Amino acid sequence: MSTSSASKGDFNVGGKYRLVRKIGSGSFGDIYLAINISNGEEVAVKLESTRARHPQLLYESKLYKILSGGVGIPHIRWFGQEKDYNVLVMDLLGPSLEDLFNFCSRKFTMKTVLMLADQMINRIEYTHNKNFIHRDIKPDNFLMGIGRHCNKVFIIDFGLAKKYRDNRTRQHIPYREDKNLTGTARYASINAHLGIEQSRRDDMESLGYVLMYFNRGVLPWQGLKV
Structure with a gap:
């Protein structure tokens, strides 16, 4: 699975989130806009290759869990592996x-x-x-x-x-x-x-x-x- 195929919307994560389009990228990988298939809610999805030299998404997901509930801390919906990617599903936010x-x-x-x-x-x-x-x-x-x-x-x-x-x-x-x-x-x-x-x-x-x-x-x- 390539990120180009993911952008076509044929890649689902966590059993209920469908990738729509790429909205950002970083040293870790890419960020996608995705939709909750069950209710149409938009979320953000971070993808990191499981073959990354310095994987950090699992660590980051644990940090968000520790910080959860704080004002201005994004809510994490799901973390796991999907095909060749570590996946973090979180609240969709606005511009930086x-x-x-x-x-x-x-x-x-x-x-x-x-x-x-x-x-x-x-x-x-x-x-x-x-x-x-x-x-x-x-x-x-x-x-x-x-x-x-x-x-x-x-x-x-x-x-x-x-x-x-x-x-x-x-x-x-x-x-x-x-x-x-x-x-x-x-x-x-x-x-x-x-x-x-x-x-x-x-x-x-x-x-x-x-x-x-x-x-x-x-x-x-x-x-x-x-």
């Missing part, structure tokens, strides 16, 4: 903040930036309270809801998230150096670039860069050759 930023000619008012910041901080705080750091805070990983949730910001893509403290003892992971850069270079913290083990402050530093990007339209280091 990067999409909206481009739609608005790459200019957000200060009021818009502050209103987004309020929700984004809450999403990150909730993730941290569940003992995880996101490690890839960027405009593409925050999506607006649809329908009655159209003014709500959702946080997505927990494939790079990491547990930073033990649930029971509250012991934090040890300080380490010589780590490879995890996340997106443009928004990564200084410590992440220096190869230092990330913690909560690095998510917050990345958020600061995202908000500055929204406020100014560009970051000073964009386009620099390393």
Whole structure:
């Protein structure tokens, strides 16, 4: 089964979801719009090849389960294997903040930036309270809801998230150096670039860069050759 055949709508997952068309892609694989055959409801489906060198969809599905019930956390409908793919079925969401930023000619008012910041901080705080750091805070990983949730910001893509403290003892992971850069270079913290083990402050530093990007339209280091 190829993803091209999946886009023709002849590929069902979870016994009740039929793929309609591809709506996005990432390092893990592709995202499809799908329909619940029983009631016509639209959902999003992430497909990852079972032969992927670094599979992350199973891990991400477990993270969503841990975070489930939080405001701005997408609801997971189903996870499993279908043919040659790991499959994650989740709520269909609206455009990313990067999409909206481009739609608005790459200019957000200060009021818009502050209103987004309020929700984004809450999403990150909730993730941290569940003992995880996101490690890839960027405009593409925050999506607006649809329908009655159209003014709500959702946080997505927990494939790079990491547990930073033990649930029971509250012991934090040890300080380490010589780590490879995890996340997106443009928004990564200084410590992440220096190869230092990330913690909560690095998510917050990345958020600061995202908000500055929204406020100014560009970051000073964009386009620099390393």
